[in-house]
Amino acid sequence: MSNWLLTLPILIPLVTAATSLVFWRSVRTQRAAAVIGAIALLLAALALAARVDAEGIQVMQAGAWEAPFGISLVADLFSAIMVTIAAAMGLAIVYYSLWSMDRERESFCYYPLLQVLLMGVCGAFLTGDLFNLYVWFEVMLMASFVLLSLGGERPQLEGAIKYVTLNLVSSAVFLSAVGILYGIVGSLNMADLAVKLHGETEPVMATTLAMMFLVAFGIKAAIFPLFFWLPASYHTPPIAVTAIFAGLLTKVGVYALMRVFTLLFTQDVGFTHTVILVLSGFTMVTGVLGAAAQNEFRRILTFHIVSQIGYLIMGLALFTPLALAGSVYYMVHVIIAKTNLFLISGVVHASEGTYELGKLGGLYKRRPYLSLAFMISALALAGIPPLSGFFAKYSLVAAGLDRGSYGIVAAALGVSVLTLFSMTKIWAAAFWAPGPAEPAALGPGGERRIRAMMVPVAALAGASVAMGVGAEYFIGLSLRASAQLLDPNQYIGAVLGRNAL
Amino acid sequence: MSSLILRTATRYIQPILVLFSVFLLLAGHNEPGGGFAGGLVAAAAYTLYAIAYGVEEARRLLYVSPQGLAGAGLLAAAGSGIPSLLYGKPFMTGLWHEGDVPGFGEIAVGTPLLFDVGVYLAVIGVTLSIVLNLAEEE
Numbered sequence: 001m002s003n004w005l006l007t008l009p010i011l012i013p014l015v016t017a018a019t020s021l022v023f024w025r026s027v028r029t030q031r032a033a034a035v036i037g038a039i040a041l042l043l044a045a046l047a048l049a050a051r052v053d054a055e056g057i058q059v060m061q062a063g064a065w066e067a068p069f070g071i072s073l074v075a076d077l078f079s080a081i082m083v084t085i086a087a088a089m090g091l092a093i094v095y096y097s098l099w100s101m102d103r104e105r106e107s108f109c110y111y112p113l114l115q116v117l118l119m120g121v122c123g124a125f126l127t128g129d130l131f132n133l134y135v136w137f138e139v140m141l142m143a144s145f146v147l148l149s150l151g152g153e154r155p156q157l158e159g160a161i162k163y164v165t166l167n168l169v170s171s172a173v174f175l176s177a178v179g180i181l182y183g184i185v186g187s188l189n190m191a192d193l194a195v196k197l198h199g200e201t202e203p204v205m206a207t208t209l210a211m212m213f214l215v216a217f218g219i220k221a222a223i224f225p226l227f228f229w230l231p232a233s234y235h236t237p238p239i240a241v242t243a244i245f246a247g248l249l250t251k252v253g254v255y256a257l258m259r260v261f262t263l264l265f266t267q268d269v270g271f272t273h274t275v276i277l278v279l280s281g282f283t284m285v286t287g288v289l290g291a292a293a294q295n296e297f298r299r300i301l302t303f304h305i306v307s308q309i310g311y312l313i314m315g316l317a318l319f320t321p322l323a324l325a326g327s328v329y330y331m332v333h334v335i336i337a338k339t340n341l342f343l344i345s346g347v348v349h350a351s352e353g354t355y356e357l358g359k360l361g362g363l364y365k366r367r368p369y370l371s372l373a374f375m376i377s378a379l380a381l382a383g384i385p386p387l388s389g390f391f392a393k394y395s396l397v398a399a400g401l402d403r404g405s406y407g408i409v410a411a412a413l414g415v416s417v418l419t420l421f422s423m424t425k426i427w428a429a430a431f432w433a434p435g436p437a438e439p440a441a442l443g444p445g446g447e448r449r450i451r452a453m454m455v456p457v458a459a460l461a462g463a464s465v466a467m468g469v470g471a472e473y474f475i476g477l478s479l480r481a482s483a484q485l486l487d488p489n490q491y492i493g494a495v496l497g498r499n500a501l
Numbered sequence: 502m503s504s505l506i507l508r509t510a511t512r513y514i515q516p517i518l519v520l521f522s523v524f525l526l527l528a529g530h531n532e533p534g535g536g537f538a539g540g541l542v543a544a545a546a547y548t549l550y551a552i553a554y555g556v557e558e559a560r561r562l563l564y565v566s567p568q569g570l571a572g573a574g575l576l577a578a579a580g581s582g583i584p585s586l587l588y589g590k591p592f593m594t595g596l597w598h599e600g601d602v603p604g605f606g607e608i609a610v611g612t613p614l615l616f617d618v619g620v621y622l623a624v625i626g627v628t629l630s631i632v633l634n635l636a637e638e639e
Contacts, residue, residue: 007582007592014579021572064585064594109568 003060005051006073006126008044009083012037013090013119017112027106031098034111038091041118045087049080053477057484057494059128067128067495068192074128074495077481078328082125082255085332088463089247089339090118092456097240099452100346105150105238113150117143117244124252128495130178130188133256137174137220141167144249147241148233159233166229170219177212184209191495194263194488203267210265210272214257221253223313224282227306231290234305235298239346242298246305247339251331254312258327261316262485269319277317281411284310288418297345297355297430300422301338304381307415308334311396314408318399324482326395329474333380333388333467340377340460344370347453348430357426362435369454371431373461378423380464383416388467391475504553511553518546526621527614536617540624547625548632556636567633571626578619581612 016037023029052058052075060073075083094114101110120140127133145167149160182188184205185196197206215226222230230250234242257276265272287307294300312334315327347370348363349355364371380387383394393416400409467474484490522543529535551559563570585594597611 003591004586011579011582011592014575018572018575018579021575022569024566024568024572060591062591062593064591112572 003058005044005048006058006060006075007062009041009048009087009122009126010073010119012041012044013115013122016040017115017119020112020115021109024109024112027103030106030109030111034094034115035098037115038087038094038118041122042084042087042091045080045084045122048075049077049084052077052080053480057490059494068187068189071132072128072189072191072495073126074191074491075126076484076491076494077477078255078258078485079125081328081332081477081481082251083122085335086118086121086125086248089244089335090114092339092343092460093240093244093247096243096343096346096453096456099449100240100350101238102151108150110147110150113143113147114244117147117248121248121252125255128190130181130190130193130260132188134171134174134178137252137256138171140249140252141171144245148237148245150241151238153236156236159236162229163233166219166226170216170226173212173219174216177209177216180212181209189495190259190263191492194492195496197264198267206265206267207272210261210267211275213260213265214272214275217253217256217260218279219253220250221257221313222250222283222306222309223279224286224306224310227283227287227309230306231299231302234302235296239298239342239349242302243339243342243346246301246342247335250305250309251312251335254309254316254331257313258316258324258485262319262324263488263491266488273317273319276313277405277408280310280312280314280317281408282310283307283313284411284415288415288422291422292418292425295357297348297357297360297426298342300426301341301345304341304419304422305338307419308338308381310415311393311412314412315396315399317408318396318403318405319486320399320403321479321482321486322395322402323399324485325475325478326392326399328478328481329388329395329467330392332474333392333464336460336463336467337377337380337389340373340457340464341381343453343457343460344374344377347450347457350450350453357429360430360435361433362431364431366435370457373454373457374431375427376461376464378427379420380468382420382423384420386465386468386471388464388471388474391468391471395475395478507553511549515546515550518549519543522546522621526617529617530613536620537624539617540621541628543621544625544628544632547629551633551636556633560633563629567626567630569626571623571630574619574622574624574626576619577622578616581615581619584612 016033020030020033057074057076061067062071062073117140120136120143123136124133124140127136145164148163149156185193185201187193187196219226234245261272284307287303287310291300291303294303311330312327315323315330345355351367352360354360376387380389383389393412397409397412522539525534525542526536526539547559547563550562582593584596585592588596595611595613597609599609602608
C-alpha cells in the first residue's frame with residue numbers, strides 16, 4: 001500500500017501535536033512525544049523518498065474521491081526531497097529545543113506548535129491541489145504566528161506584527177488568485193490545471209494569473225522587493241524558532257514558486273521567467289548588501305536568508321534541466337547550512353550571553369569544535385569547495401553560462417564574494433579576535449547544556465560536508481528531480497491517469 | 502455577574518444546550534448541523550455557565566481541560582482516517598456499517614461520524630480555552 005506513505009508525513013505531526021495537547025500539563029511527556037514524533041517523521045519521509053526514487057511519482061486520492069474532484073496528495077522526487085529535509089530539520093530543532101528552550105515557552109505548547117508547523121510544511125510539499133496548498137500555508141502560518149510571538153517580549157511582538165500583516169496580505173493575494181483561476185479554468189487540481197491552462201485558456205490570462213501567484217508566493221519566499229518583513233521579524237524569537245523559520249518557511253514559498261512555474265505557468269516562459277530572473281538578481285544583491293551593513297550575529301544571518309533565496313529562484317528562472325537541478329540541490333544545501341548557522345549563533349549566545357559581534361571574541365581558542373562547525377557552514381554558504389555550496393553554485397553558474405545569461409552569473413559570483421565577506425566578518429569578530437579575558441558566566445545547565453546543543457550542530461555540519469563529498473550522488477538525485485519537474489506529463493499522468501494525456 | 506435569575510435559568514438551560522449540541526452533532530451528516538455547529542453550541546453552554554457561576558465552577562463542571570479536549574478531538578478526527586487504510590482504501594475514505602437496532606430502527610454508523618465527533622471535541626476545546634482564558638484575564 002504505497003498510499004500510506006503519502007499520508008504519514010502529515011499524520012505523524014498531527015498525532016504528535018494532538019497527543020501533546022492531551023498531556024499539556026506535563027512538559028516531560030510533550031518533550032518525549034516531540035522526539036518520538038520527529039524521529040518517526042524522518043523515517044516516514046526517508047521511506048517515501050526511497051519509494052518515489054524507485055517507483056516514480058506517488059499519488060493518493062484522499063477519501064477515494066477521484067482527481068480532479070477530490071484532493072490529491074502527490075509526491076514527485078522534488079516533493080519527497082523537500083519532505084525529507086524538512087523532517088530532518090524538524091528532528092534537529094526538536095533536539096536543540098530540548099536544551100535551549102525556556103520552561104515558560106515549553107509549558108505554553110511550544111512542542112505541539114512546532115509539530116503543527118511541520119505538518120503545514122509537509123502538507124504544502126505534498127498536496128496536488130492549489131486550494132489545499134493555500135490551506136497548508138495557513139496551517140503553517142498560524143503555527144508560525146504563535147511561535148513568533150510566544151513569550152510576548154516587546155521586540156517579538158513588534159516583529160510579529162510586521163510578519164503577520166505582510167503574510168496576511170500575501171494570503172489575500174494568493175486566495176484572490178486561486179479564486180480567479182477557478183473562475184476561468186473551473187478546476188484547482190494542479191494536474192488538471194496544467195492540462196487546461198495549456199489548452200483552452202488564453203495565454204494572456206494565464207500570464208496575468210502567473211504574476212498574481214508570483215506576488216503571493218514572492219512575499220512568502222521573501223524575494224525582492226517584498227522581503228522587508230523578514231529582516232524585521234526573524235531575529236526576535238528564541239533561536240530555535242528562528243532557525244526552523246530560516247530553514248523551512250521561506251523555502252515553502254520557493255517550493256510553491258517552483259511548482260507553479262514548472263507545472264502551470266509555462267505558456268510564456270520568455271516573459272514570466274525573465275521577470276523571475278531579474279527579481280532573483282536583485283534579491284541576491286540587496287540581501288547581501290543588507291547583511292554587510294549589520295553587526296549583530298542573527299541580523300547578518302537573516303539578511304543572508306534573503307540573498308540565498310535569490311539563488312534558489314535563479315535556477316527556476318533559467319529553466320534548464322541543469323539549472324533546476326541546481327535549485328533543488330541548492331535548496332537542500334542552504335536549508336542545512338542556514339539552519340546550522342543559526343543554531344551555532346544560539347550556542348554562541350548560550351556560551352557568551354550576547355549576539356553582538358562587538359562584544360564577542362576569542363571563541364576560536366575556547367570552543368574549537370564550535371569554530372570548526374561555524375567554519376564549515378559559513379564556507380559552505382559562501383560556496384567554497386569541497387563543501388555543498390560550491391556544487392550548488394557551480395551548477396547554477398554553469399547553467400547560466402550555457403544560456404548566455406551573463407548578467408545573472410556575474411551577480412551570483414559577486415554575491416558569493418560578498419557572502420564570504422560577511423562570514424569572514426563574523427569569523428574575525430566572534431572567533432578570531434582576542435576576546436574578553438574572563439569567559440562569561442554560563443547560564444543554567446552550563447557546559448553540559450552546550451555540549452548537548454552541539455549535537456545537532458555537528459550533525460548538520462557533517463551533512464554539509466557529506467553533500468559536498470557525495471556531490472555526485474546528490475547532483476544525480478537533483479537531476480532526476482529536475483527532469484520530472486520539466487516533464488509535466490509525468491505528473492499529470494500520475495494524477496489523472498495515463499488516458500488524460 | 503451574580504444574578505439570581507441568570508443562575509436559576511442557567512441551571513435549566515445549560516443541560517438542554519448540551520443535549521441540543523449532541524443532537525446537532527448526530528443530525529449533521531445529512532441535515533443542517535454537524536460537529537462544528539454542535540461544538541459551538543456546547544461551548545456556548547459552558548460559557549453561559551461560566552458567566553453565571555464563574556470560571557472556576559465552569560472548569561470544574563467541564564471536568565477535563567479544554568486543551569485536552571482539543572487534543573482528543575484532533576486524535577479522533579485523525580483516527581477516523583485509519584480504518585480505511587486497514588481495508589486497503591485511500592486515507593479518509595468513508596466506511597459505513599448499517600444495521601437494525603431494536604427500538605431505533607435502521608442506523609448507519611461510519612467513520613465520518615468519528616470525524617465529526619473529533620471536530621465537535623476540538624471546537625469545544627479550542628473555544629472554551631479561548632473564552633475561559635479571556636474571562637480569567639479580567
